[in-house]
Amino acid sequence: MGMPAFPEAAEEALGKTQQRHNLHHATHTIRAKRAGVVGELDDWQALRTAGADAKDEALAHLADYLEQLEENLTANGATVHWARDAEEANRIVTALVKAKETDEVVKVKSMTTQEIELNEALREAGIDAWETDLAELIVQLGGDLPSHILVPAIHRNRSEIREIFLREMGQVGRAAPEDLTDDPARLAEAARLHLREKFLRAKVGISGANFAIADTGSLVVVESEGNGRMCLTLPETLISVVGIEKVLPSWDDLAPMLQLLPRSSTGERMNPYTSTWTGTHDGDGPQEVHVVLLDNGRTHVLGDSIGRQALRCIRCSACLNVCPVYERTGGHAYGSVYPGPIGAVLNPQLRGTASEVDKSLPYASTLCGACYEVCPVKINIPELLVKLRGAVADQERPSAESAAMAAAGWVLSDPRRLGAAQKAANSVGRLLGDRTIRTVPGMGAWTSARDVPTPPTESFRQWWARERGTQ
Amino acid sequence: MSSAKQEILDRIRGATADITTEAKGVPAPTGTASPGATPPEGIGPETTPPGTAPEAAILDRFAEAVADYEARVLRVHESNLPDTIAQVLRDVDCRSVIVPDGIDAEWTGSLGTAPEVVRDTPSLAAADLDRVDAVLTASAVGIAATGTIVLDHRADQGRRALTLVPDTHVCVVRTDQVVADVPDAVSRLRPDPRDARPLTWISGPSATSDIELERVEGVHGPRTLVVLLVSA
Numbered sequence: 001m002g003m004p005a006f007p008e009a010a011e012e013a014l015g016k017t018q019q020r021h022n023l024h025h026a027t028h029t030i031r032a033k034r035a036g037v038v039g040e041l042d043d044w045q046a047l048r049t050a051g052a053d054a055k056d057e058a059l060a061h062l063a064d065y066l067e068q069l070e071e072n073l074t075a076n077g078a079t080v081h082w083a084r085d086a087e088e089a090n091r092i093v094t095a096l097v098k099a100k101e102t103d104e105v106v107k108v109k110s111m112t113t114q115e116i117e118l119n120e121a122l123r124e125a126g127i128d129a130w131e132t133d134l135a136e137l138i139v140q141l142g143g144d145l146p147s148h149i150l151v152p153a154i155h156r157n158r159s160e161i162r163e164i165f166l167r168e169m170g171q172v173g174r175a176a177p178e179d180l181t182d183d184p185a186r187l188a189e190a191a192r193l194h195l196r197e198k199f200l201r202a203k204v205g206i207s208g209a210n211f212a213i214a215d216t217g218s219l220v221v222v223e224s225e226g227n228g229r230m231c232l233t234l235p236e237t238l239i240s241v242v243g244i245e246k247v248l249p250s251w252d253d254l255a256p257m258l259q260l261l262p263r264s265s266t267g268e269r270m271n272p273y274t275s276t277w278t279g280t281h282d283g284d285g286p287q288e289v290h291v292v293l294l295d296n297g298r299t300h301v302l303g304d305s306i307g308r309q310a311l312r313c314i315r316c317s318a319c320l321n322v323c324p325v326y327e328r329t330g331g332h333a334y335g336s337v338y339p340g341p342i343g344a345v346l347n348p349q350l351r352g353t354a355s356e357v358d359k360s361l362p363y364a365s366t367l368c369g370a371c372y373e374v375c376p377v378k379i380n381i382p383e384l385l386v387k388l389r390g391a392v393a394d395q396e397r398p399s400a401e402s403a404a405m406a407a408a409g410w411v412l413s414d415p416r417r418l419g420a421a422q423k424a425a426n427s428v429g430r431l432l433g434d435r436t437i438r439t440v441p442g443m444g445a446w447t448s449a450r451d452v453p454t455p456p457t458e459s460f461r462q463w464w465a466r467e468r469g470t471q
Numbered sequence: 472m473s474s475a476k477q478e479i480l481d482r483i484r485g486a487t488a489d490i491t492t493e494a495k496g497v498p499a500p501t502g503t504a505s506p507g508a509t510p511p512e513g514i515g516p517e518t519t520p521p522g523t524a525p526e527a528a529i530l531d532r533f534a535e536a537v538a539d540y541e542a543r544v545l546r547v548h549e550s551n552l553p554d555t556i557a558q559v560l561r562d563v564d565c566r567s568v569i570v571p572d573g574i575d576a577e578w579t580g581s582l583g584t585a586p587e588v589v590r591d592t593p594s595l596a597a598a599d600l601d602r603v604d605a606v607l608t609a610s611a612v613g614i615a616a617t618g619t620i621v622l623d624h625r626a627d628q629g630r631r632a633l634t635l636v637p638d639t640h641v642c643v644v645r646t647d648q649v650v651a652d653v654p655d656a657v658s659r660l661r662p663d664p665r666d667a668r669p670l671t672w673i674s675g676p677s678a679t680s681d682i683e684l685e686r687v688e689g690v691h692g693p694r695t696l697v698v699l700l701v702s703a
Contacts, residue, residue, distance in 0.1 A: 022683070029684055061494035063483040068496075076667055082476040134690055135681035151681055158682050184682040188690050195691065200597045215496075216662045226635065226677035226692025233631045234597050244479065249495060251661045255654035258672075269536065270617035270653075270674040273692065275631075278667035283594065284630035285669060295479045303486035 003335035005360035010329040019155050023330055026154045027321040033267025034318060034374070040269070041259065051260045052378040054253040055312035058214070058245075059302060065214040065247045066293065072217025076279025078289040086116035089294050093118060093206065093239055094125045096290055100237050102127075102203045106195075108221060108228045109133035110208030111149065111315055112243050114337040116296060118206070128172075129206065130198050132227035134191050141168040147331030147339065149317035150265050155330055158182040169194050195227065205231035205286065209242045210314065211257060212291075215250045218278040219291070222261060222271050232275050238286035243294050245302075245311040257314065260376035265316035297350035306387055310345050312377040319371035319381060325364055334361065341371035345384040353392050362388035422459035429455035524647045524702075529615045533649050534700060536618025540675025541688055542696040549701050553581040556641065559697050560586055560605060563639050568605040569595075571633060573626025578607065578643070591629055600632060605639035606693075611670075613649040613700075614656045618675070620644055620698060621656060623668040631671055640693040642673075646702045 003009070013019065038044050058065050070080045083089035097105055105122065107113065107129050119129040119140075131140045138153040139146050142164045146152030153161070165176040165187065174197050176190045207228070211220040219240055221228050232238060248257065262271040280289050302308050320326045320340030331339030335357040336347045344365055348358040362385050371381040411421045436451050458466075530546075537544045547555045556578055560568055567587040570579060579588055589595075589603055609627035610620045620642055622628045634640050650656050660670060677692030688694055 026684055057495055060487060060490045060492060062487065063480045064494045064496075066480070066483070082479055084475050084478055088475060132691075133681075134679045138681070151684070153681060154684075161682055184685045185687050187682055188679055188687040192690055196601070199691070200601060216664070216667065218662055218667070224677070225679045225690035227690065229631065229635050229671065230691050233635060244483070252657060255657040258657070259653050266680070268674070270614075270619045270672070272540075272674050272676070272678050274672035275669070276662075276672075277669040278662050281624075281667075281669050284624060285632075293479070295482065299479065299482035299486050302483060305489055308486075 003355075003357045005356040006329075006333055006335070006364045007360060009333035009335060009357075010325075010364070013329040013333045016330075018157070019330055020328060022155060022157070023327055026148075026151060027327050030150075030267050030321045034264060034321070035267075037263045037267055037269055041263075047256050047259055048376055048378050050256040051314075051376055052312060054248055054250075054256060055245075055314075055377055056309075057249050058247045059308055059311055061249075062244060062247065062302065065249055066244060068214040069212055069217060069247055070293075072214070073279055073291055074217075076217050078217070078279040078291055081290060081292045083292050083294045083296070085296050086294075089116050089241060089292050089296070090118055090121035092292050093241065094122060094127065096237070096239055097122065097127050097204050098125065100204050104128040104130065104198070104202065105204040105206050105239075106130050106132050106198055106202040106231045106235065107136075108205070108207035108223070108231045109136050109152075110206070110241065111337055112208040112241050112294060113206065114146065116241070116294070118241065130172075130195070130202075132195050132199070132231060133223075134188060134225060134227075137191055137195070138164060141165065141172075145332060146337060148320060149315055149331075149339070150320075155332075158184060158187065161187055165190050165194075173197055195230075199227075199230040199234055202231075202235045204237045204239065205235040207231060207238065207240045209240050209246055210261070211248050211254065212242050212246045213248050213251050213254070216278060218251065218276050220254065221275045222258075223274075224266070224272045226273055229273055229275055232277065233285045235286055237288040237290070239290045239292065241292045241294055243296070243298060245298050245313075261314055261316055264314075264318040264374065264376040300352075301346075301349040304349070307345075307349050307384060309379050310342070310349055310384060312379055313342050313346065314377060315342075316376055318374040318376065322370040322374050324366055324368065324370075329364075334364065341365060341381045341385075342379070345379075345381055345388060348388050348392075353388070353395065359392050362392055419459075419461060422461065425455040426457055426459060426462070429457045525615070525649050525651065529651050530646055530649055530700065533613050533615040533618065533644075536615065537613075537620075537675070537698050538618075540618055540696075541678075542618075542675045542698055544698045544700060546700045546702070549703055552643070552699065552701055553578055555699060556607060556643075557581040557583075559641055559699070560607075560639075563605065563695055563697075565605040565639060567603045568607055568641075569600070569603045569629075569633055569637060570607050571609075571627055571629030573628075574607065574609060575627070591633060594630070597632060597636060600636040603637045605641060606633050606637045607641045608634055608643070610642050610644045610648060612656050612659055613644040613698075614651075614653060615649055616652040619653075619656070620673050621660060622671045622673070623660065624671070625668070631669060634671065634673075635692055638689075638693055639695040639697070640673075640676075641697045641699065643699045643701055646700060649700075 081092045122129045135153040147155045159182045162182040169176045174194045209219040210222045262268050326340040334343045338346045344361040353359050367382050411417045534544045565586045569589040611623040612621040676696040679690045
């Protein structure tokens with residue numbers, strides 16, 4: 001992907017005043033709601049520990065729990081597939097859809113299928129994949145990318161959404177009413193009518209899963225709008241793409257998770273709808289159920305004893321909403337479906353740090369620690385960022401910075417050299433006057449993200465010599 | 472396909488080679504507390520056995536929390552239930568209501584000829600369900616701390632599509648089905664290995680905040696939810 005590295009993308013995002021205003025409003029509103037409902041529970045810290053422990057237990061013995069999950073899923077009538085990477089998962093899903101002789105599917109919002117770019121793969125095979133979450137619909141119809149885990153179209157205004165609906169809905173199904181206003185209730189109504197047509201005729205539904213429970217073989221999807229229930233219930237066939245880190249050892253682990261997740265993500269005591277299903281159920285819902293268990297880099301993350309805690313993530317987006325960097329740059333700057341602090345640690349671990357964007361992500365943080373405080377499963381994001389910065393620095397060749405630091409050491413170790421260097425710098429300062437220095441040739445990465453102070457016209461030693469030199 | 476499975480499991484075993492503990496595996500069944508594994512307070516399994524009416528404070532909390540979600544909550548004595556159901560359906564201008572087969576026949580005793588009572592035998596197509604105005608169901612569990620009702624889709628609740636497609640859902644919760652919090656509900660709802668039921672947890676009507684974070688009730692599921700909390 002030709003994504004720009006974070007500093008360039010962030011600089012562009014910072015210029016978008018409206019987006020910054022939207023993000024500020026959104027993150028602060030959700031933050032306050034979250035704080036309110038978290039405050040209602042006097043055992044929040046114990047819940048965080050219970051949530052982290054459940055995920056750690058699953059990750060520590062992942063092979064055992066995955067085999068147990070497969071066994072229980074199969075015993076309850078589901079078919080389990082394993083996919084080493086995105087390409088293999090897409091191939092499996094495409095073949096399953098084609099076998100049902102249909103050229104369209106309805107989809108529940110799923111980060112995992114975005115990660116593997118399933119919609120694009122289906123498109124290439126001549127299959128239309130319709131996103132049914134309102135925000136995902138806005139993003140899809142707008143030919144856009146999601147910018148937030150929970151509210152993917154948060155960068156769009158109501159008037160922009162109205163225009164997108166009027167322009168695009170008619171191209172792919174039931175058109176928006178001509179008298180559509182930008183009232184959110186009217187916009188939601190237009191989406192309801194547009195999508196209901198698709199729900200009622202769809203033969204295949206595709207979902208992810210928030211949790212996959214090893215000891216019962218149950219999958220869990222948490223949502224608000226009911227589009228999830230539509231996709232999970234009405235089609236004859238259901239295909240769920242599930243990252244292998246979504247496993248929970250036991251049904252009882254849902255107790256902490258269903259308290260932690262809604263409170264951390266939307267700031268509600270509970271989300272409007274949670275669906276659980278265990279394979280197929282006679283006469284109720286899809287009678288053909290497939291589960292694709294996906295690796296796609298997760299085992300690589302698991303192999304790092306410190307880094308593996310990132311796999312605890314339950315995609316609540318609390319870390320985005322408290323992050324001072326995310327709040328100003330928005331999600332697109334992170335160049336991935338996983339933005340914000342969790343994206344800054346997850347992407348370089350899942351994809352490696354070869355590309356410019358993945359190399360830059362560990363630096364997309366002030367290390368203020370707010371993300372760790374709010375994380376419902378206690379992922380120590382600042383610790384991981386520092387570790388990843390170390391890894392990125394180690395893989396770089398000696399840079400202009402390290403050359404400059406070596407030169408500085410040589411200059412500072414001798415008073416005469418320092419005096420000479422200061423004299424030289426002062427002439428630069430006199431030349432520049434009051435102008436802000438934004439870049440220094442050869443020091444790109446260091447100075448492009450910081451304004452360099454203008455050198456003074458006189459050093460302390462020169463001032464001393466001039467003012468007190470005669471005493 | 473099996474080679475993908477083997478390769479992924481091998482990768483996992485390699486990646487977790489540093490871990491020396493044993494998997495805890497399936498915990499002891501509910502009720503037989505395993506020694507040394509005392510869960511933190513409020514996280515452990517329920518203490519109120521099913522069938523026991525909870526304290527008045529828990530019922531009050533449940534009613535408040537459900538109402539907080541813009542759902543309508545009515546507390547009724549079981550002798551008034553049929554009349555209340557008829558009144559609630561009239562209030563929402565309901566012309567047809569679908570009723571699962573397993574529902575108590577008395578509940579619909581006061582409906583007369585309007586609204587029209589529709590049955591789901593044989594199962595209606597989704598497009599036919601879309602023409603029904605309302606659905607009347609029982610429930611499995613109510614959760615006081617969160618204002619949630621849980622359906623396990625037994626015969627008195629119908630299959631999942633019934634409570635999804637019609638625009639109004641009238642749901643009857645018995646007081647002895649209300650539990651204090653989420654852990655109580657989770658332990659009561661553990662799927663039976665011989666008869667694993669799907670579950671639908673409902674907290675208020677369907678809602679979205681995707682447009683400028685302004686809450687809109689009802690995108691795809693029922694836009695109106697009425698909960699009848701029934702005492703014996």
